[in-house]
Amino acid sequence: MMKAVTELIAHIPRERVLLAEPMSQHTTFAVGGPADVLVLPHTVKEMSLAVRVARSYDIPVTVLGGGSNVLVLDGGIRGMVIQLNEMNRFLSCHATKILASSGFMLKDVCQYAQENGLAGMEFACGIPGTLGGAVFMNAGAYGGEMSHIVSRVRTVNRSGGVRTYETAEFGFGYRQSAFQKLQEYVVEVELQLQYGDKKEIQxxxxxxxxxxxxxxxxxxxxxGSTFKRPPGYFAGTLIDQTGLKGLAHGDAQVSTKHAGFVVNTGHATAADVLAVIHEVQRRVEAAHGVRLEPEVRILGEEKK
Incomplete structure (x- = not known):
C-alpha cells in the first residue's frame, strides 16, 4: 500500500492522498470507519492514474461522488477510496443539451438548466448527491429519473481507461445502470432537455x-431514502403503517417526519443504522409479507 501511496503523491499533492481517513467526514450519513487510503483527484487524469496505480498493486478500489446514498460500515473500507466531489468542474449549455462534469451537485445542475430555459430535470432538484452518483444509481423522484434525460456518459474503467457510452448502452433500470455492473466510474454527463419557460421551471x-x-x-x-420501492407499494407507507416512526437504536432512528428515511440524530454508528434497517425489514415483512431492500449502498466491513 505504501508503495502505491508513494507513486500517487509523485503526481497528486500529498494533502489529497489521505491515510486512515474517517469516512464519517466524507458521507452525508456522517458515519463510517476509516478508508485505508482516500484519494481526492481534481482531474480525470489524476483519477485515471489512481485507478491504474491501485490496479498495478492489486488494491481494491471504491469510488464515491458526494458521499450520499451510502452507508460505510464502522470497520471502514479496505484498499483505496477515490472521491470525486473535488474534481475540477465544467458546465456548458449547447441548445437543449447540457454537458457537465460528474462532481457537480445535482441541485446546481438543475438550477443551471433553469437559468438557460431548459426543462426536464425539475424532478431532480431536491435529490441529494452529485450528478455522477445520480447517473450511476439512476436516481429519480416525482415520476422522473435520470434515464429520461441522460444522452451520453464518459467513464473511467477499472483499468484507468476512458470510454464514452451512448444511450443504448446505459442499461438503466430501477436504481440500476450498466456502470454498476461494469464497475465503471462516471466522470462526465451529457443531458438532453427541452426548451421551457424559465418562470414555470422555477x-x-x-x-x-x-x-x-x-x-x-x-x-x-x-x-436519502433508505429502502427501494417494493413493487406495488411505497416503503415509507409500509414502515409508517407498521408503527415504526421513531424506532431507534443508539442515535440511528426511523425519521418521525418520513418513515422512508433512517437518520443520524447525533453520533450514530453504522452498526446502529444497520440495527434499525434490519429491525424495520423484520417487522415490515412480518406485518405485510413484503421484504424491503436497502436503497443505500452498504460499503466496507464491520468493526472487529
Missing amino acids: AMMDDLMDRRRSKQPLEMHSA
Whole structure:
C-alpha cells in the first residue's frame, strides 16, 4: 500500500492522498470507519492514474461522488477510496443539451438548466448527491429519473481507461445502470432537455422543494431514502403503517417526519443504522409479507 501511496503523491499533492481517513467526514450519513487510503483527484487524469496505480498493486478500489446514498460500515473500507466531489468542474449549455462534469451537485445542475430555459430535470432538484452518483444509481423522484434525460456518459474503467457510452448502452433500470455492473466510474454527463419557460421551471422546482422540506428530514444526516420501492407499494407507507416512526437504536432512528428515511440524530454508528434497517425489514415483512431492500449502498466491513 505504501508503495502505491508513494507513486500517487509523485503526481497528486500529498494533502489529497489521505491515510486512515474517517469516512464519517466524507458521507452525508456522517458515519463510517476509516478508508485505508482516500484519494481526492481534481482531474480525470489524476483519477485515471489512481485507478491504474491501485490496479498495478492489486488494491481494491471504491469510488464515491458526494458521499450520499451510502452507508460505510464502522470497520471502514479496505484498499483505496477515490472521491470525486473535488474534481475540477465544467458546465456548458449547447441548445437543449447540457454537458457537465460528474462532481457537480445535482441541485446546481438543475438550477443551471433553469437559468438557460431548459426543462426536464425539475424532478431532480431536491435529490441529494452529485450528478455522477445520480447517473450511476439512476436516481429519480416525482415520476422522473435520470434515464429520461441522460444522452451520453464518459467513464473511467477499472483499468484507468476512458470510454464514452451512448444511450443504448446505459442499461438503466430501477436504481440500476450498466456502470454498476461494469464497475465503471462516471466522470462526465451529457443531458438532453427541452426548451421551457424559465418562470414555470422555477415554479415547479420551488414546489417540489417545498414538498420535500415539508415531508422529508432534510435538516438531519441521512443517506436519502433508505429502502427501494417494493413493487406495488411505497416503503415509507409500509414502515409508517407498521408503527415504526421513531424506532431507534443508539442515535440511528426511523425519521418521525418520513418513515422512508433512517437518520443520524447525533453520533450514530453504522452498526446502529444497520440495527434499525434490519429491525424495520423484520417487522415490515412480518406485518405485510413484503421484504424491503436497502436503497443505500452498504460499503466496507464491520468493526472487529
